[in-house]
Amino acid sequence: VEGWEPELIISNNDFSQDYSAALEGLKTPINPPRDLGWHIRRKSDFFKNYNRLAGEFAEIIGEPNWTFSVATEVFEGFDVNSEESREKLAQRTDAALQFIRDQYRERGIEGHPHAFIKNNSGTYGLGVVQVSSGDDVRSWSYKARKKMKAAKGGGSISEVIIQEGVPTTLKQDDATAEPALYMVGCQLAGGFLRTHDKKGPEESLNSPGAVYKRLCVSDLAINISGCPMENVYGWIAKLGFLAIGLEARDKNINSGRTTPLLEPC
Structure with a gap:
């Protein structure tokens, strides 16, 4: 850069797209690294590691595991245009919400559990729909189906997570x-x-x-x-x-x- 060679590039790009061709030959390290961009990351991978660490931390300080963890499960082979795929997702959603409902009852938590169905890859708040039952999936409107059709950068959504909704106070x-x-x-x-x-x-x-x-x-x-x-x-x-x-x-x-x-x- 004008005769000055940087030693580190700090990036604010989420790398939803690969950009490997544009960065080819670049020797200066980029942080966060491009290889941790959303073109390759999966939310389920992060939460698998996070929930394991949260459980270990809870045990160390003598708190129940659920205090810090977030119930998350993967649904593969998602096709928003397929009625069969949506029905399978609805059934998995009902099962996930029943698990959370049982946890609420066990912990004495009032309120009705909800979940978010999210694109397993991607960011920017795209490909996210809130649900309170499997019927919410079955009755998705055209607008909701359109929201679950494409991710940031225009890529299709083929894998989602069903994740416990945690209300903010x-x-x-x-x-x-x-x-x-x-x-x-x-x-x-x-x-x-x-x-x-x-x-x-x-x-x-x-x-x-x-x-x-x-x-x-x-x-x-x-x-x-x-x-x-x-x-x-x-x-x-x-x-x-x-x-x-x-x-x-x-x-x-x-x-x-x-x-x-x-x-x-």
Whole structure:
């Protein structure tokens, strides 16, 4: 770049497309690495690792496993245009929701469980539909079917996950909110609150109309019942960070770092 050779490229591209031809011959490491982009990643791989780590962490601190885990299962061979495929997905959805319903009853949680059916590959809030029963899948409108037909970049959706919906309790300026945290190495580096004044606590906030507000680490020093939010958000973020590290290791991905992705947190 104008006679200056960078040692590291920090990318904000989710790599939903491969871009290997455009990056051919590039020796400078890119972080996050292109090989951890959504053209190759699967949400199910991440949550398999995350839920295992969450279970181990819960055992260490003496909490029930469900405190940190998110029930997630894969549905392969999805074809939104096939009535047979939609019926199979509806049956799997009913089974998944019954499992969550049983967990609610066992834990004494009030409310009706819901789930999100998500494209197993992809981001940007595309290919995501909320359901409360298998009948919701059976009665998908043209608009809902169209939403589950294509992912970011125009690719088709052939595999989805059925994932437990976790209601948020956060509010910011009377808008429903949820946090996202950034990390540099093993250190929290702030993040943002995704807020939406037209969505409820059980709905996806990653949709048109969302407003993003800065979240500093200092904001997390709030002490609620003797538990600073930095601990609550921080440990979940670190579990997610480690889960991505395991995913990279499983895929034999070299990030180009001089330190390992799984350095102790």
